[in-house]
Amino acid sequence: MSFRFLHTADWQIGKPFANVPGDAGAALRAQRIATVAEIARLAATRQLDAVLVAGDIFDSNEVHDRTILRTLDALKAFTGRWIFLPGNHDAALAHSVWTRMRQMGIEENIIIADQPVPITGWDGRATILPAPLRRRRESEDQTEWFDSAATVEGALRVGLAHGSVANRLPGAAEASNEIPENRAETARLGYLALGDWHGALKIAPRTYYSGTPETDRHRANQSGFVQIVELDGVGAPERVELVGTSHFSWHDLDAELIEGTADAVSALLGQAVSDPARAVVALALTGSLSLAERYRLNAELETWRNRLHHLDLDGKGLVEDPTEDDLDSLDTSGFVRLALERLKARANDPSDPKAPAARVALRMVYLDHRQSGGVK
Known part of the structure; x- marks a missing residue:
């Protein structure tokens, strides 16, 4: 009954690094895709069921087609399911990086979770409940529907969202796209996978930020990691392993x-x-x-x-x-x-x-x- 997945977020592929000129900046941009390839190899080596990416996969909806295609190439080492959630940087607009990606043609194991509908599979062991952002700043809680979402009896419920957990993050954090601090409890989630905060952090019970896998700023917030999560069954405590992935240190x-x-x-x-x-x-x-x-x-x-x-x-x-x-x-x-x-x-x-x-x-x-x- 165990469900094992990798939780990551905030790749921000295409981040310009405008303050780092020349070859040094170009290397930082290229490394973000190289780190994605390392994540794919890690997921394959650990034989995981899925990789959940909790938003801001791309730095903006205007990234070049070449950047999208190189990112897709970086995923190939892991043939399990990739679940991509649109975040505030790459929101699911009428015309977005996601509509362009679909036009390019994507593998069947790549799921773009741009609609708030359950994602099922894995022999009924788990259901993913995504809360995609369809604009950069949402005034209403996009995770509210989790509470009433119907799932198969006995299936693990895993939430996937991007935003700020109410009353938990520091005051300097962006307060838009707010998520209630008790959402995992009210929605009966085994795990709530979050993106937006760039450091690895357990923010509330069964509620985690993975942080960005490739450190991108001067801040001591435990960035540069992914989280491998194992859920043994409904009601069982989550087991979370932090794995370092960052090539560059800041x-x-x-x-x-x-x-x-x-x-x-x-x-x-x-x-x-x-x-x-x-x-x-x-x-x-x-x-x-x-x-x-x-x-x-x-x-x-x-x-x-x-x-x-x-x-x-x-x-x-x-x-x-x-x-x-x-x-x-x-x-x-x-x-x-x-x-x-x-x-x-x-x-x-x-x-x-x-x-x-x-x-x-x-x-x-x-x-x-x-x-x-x-x-x-």
């Missing part, structure tokens, strides 16, 4: 340079990032450095930029604090030396509104002299 790091040296940056990155080539890093720097240390920091950051998949640097909290040694190392004299002294005085005067500009000017002079061989 890190949000802060480095405070409190000793006036650049050493903390490499130490932090070396400790936090185990596989640099697969790491997307947002690094915020604070503190102060001499011009000589800032020059060394720039060189270290350039090395890390070449090692990491992508580095997003925020240096607004970092201040250059020129020392006497910095200025003495510049091979200058006369009025140039006098100008540098005045720049340093302005840079160190917190009441001077042009202090930031003076610090930038000092750094530019130092770097220019260093690159031209004018530093002793």
